[in-house]
Amino acid sequence: MNILYYPQVKPKKKLIKRIYIAIMLWIVGRAIQAASKVDSDVKDEFAKLNNNFCLKMWIWPNGPAMYVGKTNNGRVKYLGWKDKGYKPTLTMTIKNIEAAMLLFTFRESTAIATARNRLVVDGDLPDACAFVRILNIVEVYLLPKIIAKLAVKRYPKWSQMAPSRKHFGRIVIYVRAFTF
Amino acid sequence: MIPYNFTFLSHPKICSGLKALEVIPFELESLNACKPLIITSEKWSRKKLTKTIVKALYDSNIVIGALFDNAPAHPSSTIINVLSKLYRERSCDSIVAVGAGSVVNIAKSVNMVVSLKTDIVECANMTLSAPLKPFICVPTADCEGGEMAAMATCERFTKKSDYLYPDVIVIDPRITRNATSEEIANCALTSLSHAIEACGIDTPNPINDAYAHTALQFIYQYLPKTIKKPCNNDGSVAIVNAAACADIAFSNAPEGIIHSLASIIAQDTNYKPGTIMGILLRTSLHAKLATKQGIRPELLLALAGIDTYAKTKENERQKVAYDYLIKCIATTSKYIPSTLKKLTISHDKLKEYAKEAAAKNRDYKEKEYAELLANAWESK
Numbered sequence: 001m002n003i004l005y006y007p008q009v010k011p012k013k014k015l016i017k018r019i020y021i022a023i024m025l026w027i028v029g030r031a032i033q034a035a036s037k038v039d040s041d042v043k044d045e046f047a048k049l050n051n052n053f054c055l056k057m058w059i060w061p062n063g064p065a066m067y068v069g070k071t072n073n074g075r076v077k078y079l080g081w082k083d084k085g086y087k088p089t090l091t092m093t094i095k096n097i098e099a100a101m102l103l104f105t106f107r108e109s110t111a112i113a114t115a116r117n118r119l120v121v122d123g124d125l126p127d128a129c130a131f132v133r134i135l136n137i138v139e140v141y142l143l144p145k146i147i148a149k150l151a152v153k154r155y156p157k158w159s160q161m162a163p164s165r166k167h168f169g170r171i172v173i174y175v176r177a178f179t180f
Numbered sequence: 181m182i183p184y185n186f187t188f189l190s191h192p193k194i195c196s197g198l199k200a201l202e203v204i205p206f207e208l209e210s211l212n213a214c215k216p217l218i219i220t221s222e223k224w225s226r227k228k229l230t231k232t233i234v235k236a237l238y239d240s241n242i243v244i245g246a247l248f249d250n251a252p253a254h255p256s257s258t259i260i261n262v263l264s265k266l267y268r269e270r271s272c273d274s275i276v277a278v279g280a281g282s283v284v285n286i287a288k289s290v291n292m293v294v295s296l297k298t299d300i301v302e303c304a305n306m307t308l309s310a311p312l313k314p315f316i317c318v319p320t321a322d323c324e325g326g327e328m329a330a331m332a333t334c335e336r337f338t339k340k341s342d343y344l345y346p347d348v349i350v351i352d353p354r355i356t357r358n359a360t361s362e363e364i365a366n367c368a369l370t371s372l373s374h375a376i377e378a379c380g381i382d383t384p385n386p387i388n389d390a391y392a393h394t395a396l397q398f399i400y401q402y403l404p405k406t407i408k409k410p411c412n413n414d415g416s417v418a419i420v421n422a423a424a425c426a427d428i429a430f431s432n433a434p435e436g437i438i439h440s441l442a443s444i445i446a447q448d449t450n451y452k453p454g455t456i457m458g459i460l461l462r463t464s465l466h467a468k469l470a471t472k473q474g475i476r477p478e479l480l481l482a483l484a485g486i487d488t489y490a491k492t493k494e495n496e497r498q499k500v501a502y503d504y505l506i507k508c509i510a511t512t513s514k515y516i517p518s519t520l521k522k523l524t525i526s527h528d529k530l531k532e533y534a535k536e537a538a539a540k541n542r543d544y545k546e547k548e549y550a551e552l553l554a555n556a557w558e559s560k
Contacts, residue, residue, distance in 0.1 A: 009244035
């Protein structure tokens with residue numbers, strides 16, 4: 001038996017999926033920054049976090065990644081996708097690009113993805129829970145109801161988020177996320 | 181107070197469900213490996229499972245040392261030596277087996293050879309005292325029993341050791357849904373036999389019972405619809421999960437009468453062990469019911485659920501559990517004959533099988549083996 005017949009294989013890259021995830025992380029990161037100024041719930045959640053809070057959300061093993069952190073004056077900032085020597089206090093690692101696709105194409109909610117062991121969290125658990133709640137609120141603002149229902153654990157009722165607040169917030173968040 | 185003295189070991193991590201294959205790179209890295217040798221058979225390669233596996237490893241730092249897709253139906257020392265050479269020449273550091281039966285046995289044997297740095301003949305006589313190289317098992321739904329257990333079979337020897345468990349078991353519907361109805365029936369009957377034998381022993385082990393009962397529950401719930409439609413994602417995944425649970429339970433229990441006989445007959449006749457086990461199980465259950473030993477009332481709880489268990493009178497639970505099991509076995513009747521006679525096994529050989537089994541597993545007497553075989557040959 002000629003063993004040379006069985007070659008060494010170097011798996012390829014999933015470039016299109018990586019680009020899609022990178023764009024989604026950029027949009028979500030910018031939207032979190034915008035929502036922290038617009039929505040009172042997001043503001044409250046961030047207020048409870050330490051001032052050195054820095055989140056790294058990335059796809060194992062080669063990215064893409066998203067860094068969100070709090071500045072010294074307590075403002076929330078999207079820090080970009082490149083590691084510029086940040087010291088994340090909370091790292092959320094998605095185990096592979098396919099798991100990230102399930103999450104960011106809203107076929108699986110964050111809660112379900114966590115339950116199915118697709119995420120590895122390194123950091124304080126209360127911080128991670130707070131961030132998941134923030135992510136849920138941001139998704140409610142960014143996505144139409146029919147899609148957001150799939151992405152969040154419980155879609156907020158009228159009493160929790162009035163349509164006027166939701167639509168106004170959505171416009172402001174979109175404008176802020178894509179402009180400055 | 182814990183009511184029993186028992187020991188239990190389940191080493192493998194089970195990753196099951198949608199996109200489960202994609203966790204292989206992450207799991208390999210957590211086992212400090214990055215260059216696996218992938219072993220599969222031509223049958224699965226023709227069904228493009230190798231392509232699926234390679235695609236699942238995209239976008240990772242893993243390099244496949246070699247993709248061997250020509251594993252024979254019976255593990256021989258020649259193929260094990262060739263694969264060990266391939267493993268060493270390509271500087272691989274782990275093994276991934278995609279398939280069942282011989283593929284997994286070959287992979288385990290290669291792992292022993294490369295970890296102990298010896299040859300397979302010497303491996304048979306050595307005691308494993310340290311963990312082997314990382315080994316990931318990706319089972320298909322044609323399991324023959326023992327793939328995910330702490331044992332390996334090669335040519336004429338069977339080796340048992342806690343280190344022979346796979347490190348990770350990956351059960352993905354893209355892999356499991358490719359089996360035929362007959363293969364599903366064989367896999368289910370093997371798991372059923374192992375689970376029943378594991379939880380029917382005199383000294384109960386509560387953790388082992390939990391595994392065995394889970395296997396029984398999966399099989400009872402999913403076997404009928406999976407036999408009708410083997411490409412059903414949920415069904416095929418459930419059957420393979422049952423096989424994994426049954427194999428772990430089997431590893432933590434003494435070898436049963438059915439397994440001992442079936443492995444000898446299967447080796448001699450080349451029939452699948454599941455076929456033989458299905459026939460023997462029916463007869464064995466009947467005998468167990470008559471003596472009221474080996475079928476515990478809790479089996480009914482696992483099979484039928486709390487409502488039926490609570491509704492059934494205490495002294496009838498074993499009989500009802502037996503009925504459920506027979507009903508479950510009957511769903512495979514299209515593929516599995518009811519007697520050894522219909523399988524064209526010669527009556528003259530039964531004595532020989534009983535003698536061989538008694539020499540191999542001394543927990544039972546030759547008379548008991550012979551009695552079971554005689555009853556199974558012509559259904560009584």
